[in-house]
Amino acid sequence: MSVSERLEPPPPPAADEVGAVVLAGVSGCGKSTVGKMVARRLGWAFVDGDDLHPWKNVYSMHHGRALTDADRDPWLERCADLLENHVANGVPVILACSALKSRYRRRLRRDAETLLIHLACSREELIRRLGGRTGHFFDPSLLDSQFAALDPPTPGDGTLLVDGDADMEEVTNDIVRLITRPADRAARLAAQGTGAASALPGGGERW
Ligand SMILES: Nc1ncnc2c1ncn2[C@@H]1O[C@H](COP(=O)(O)OP(=O)(O)O)[C@@H](O)[C@H]1O
Numbered sequence: 766m767s768v769s770e771r772l773e774p775p776p777p778p779a780a781d782e783v784g785a786v787v788l789a790g791v792s793g794c795g796k797s798t799v800g801k802m803v804a805r806r807l808g809w810a811f812v813d814g815d816d817l818h819p820w821k822n823v824y825s826m827h828h829g830r831a832l833t834d835a836d837r838d839p840w841l842e843r844c845a846d847l848l849e850n851h852v853a854n855g856v857p858v859i860l861a862c863s864a865l866k867s868r869y870r871r872r873l874r875r876d877a878e879t880l881l882i883h884l885a886c887s888r889e890e891l892i893r894r895l896g897g898r899t900g901h902f903f904d905p906s907l908l909d910s911q912f913a914a915l916d917p918p919t920p921g922d923g924t925l926l927v928d929g930d931a932d933m934e935e936v937t938n939d940i941v942r943l944i945t946r947p948a949d950r951a952a953r954l955a956a957q958g959t960g961a962a963s964a965l966p967g968g969g970e971r972w
């Protein structure tokens with residue numbers, strides 16, 4: 766366990782200065798698609814965390830083998846370094862990165878300018894999307910392993926929840942608002958205060 770994992774995470778950005786955003790959630794929630802749309806809208810850089818995996822991990826996922834914590838370790842380090850470098854250089858970035866466990870999220874949020882946003886989707890919607898996706902290395906049967914690995918963000922976690930089932934344009938608008946308006950971030954966190962899923966319309970189980 767690294768030092769950064771043991772430390773309490775800093776609170777989510779309260780002022781205007783979001784310098785980096787991790788767009789998190791299980792496979793199929795829209796991290797890559799929506800992340801690019803948000804980056805284009807804001808004129809920010811976009812990096813897909815999938816591209817930071819060592820080849821060993823890509824190979825495992827392609828062959829339906831779930832990644833272990835040890836597999837994810839070098840990948841998380843690359844992701845955290847990337848966020849830190851972007852913040853340090855004043856080049857804001859959206860990073861698509863599943864960040865399924867709370868300790869991964871803590872590890873990625875090395876500084877207060879990094880905001881974590883979790884795209885929460887229903888199981889039915891995820892299965893529908895992954896069934897229709899081609900040319901991607903992820904085997905849809907791994908979805909259950911993603912659910913098993915996920916620590917759903919809790920109210921105290923500081924991760925903002927977004928309704929990932931919504932129309933892509935709506936999801937993009939919601940995220941852009943959260944990034945650019947501190948008051949909207951505060952309101953979302955407050956709405957999440959009574960339970961992780963309570964901030965999302967429609968209710969039901971979300972991942
Ligand atoms: N809000 C949305 N509504 C409908 N389809 C979506 C939405 N977000 C993503 N998709 C589609 O779902 C599939 C998975 O999205 P993707 O961005 O690859 O997910 P992830 O990067 O989280 O694995 C893609 O075919 C994408 O076009």
Ligand SMILES: [Mg+2]
Nearest residue numbers: 796797815861
């Ligand atoms: Mg993706």
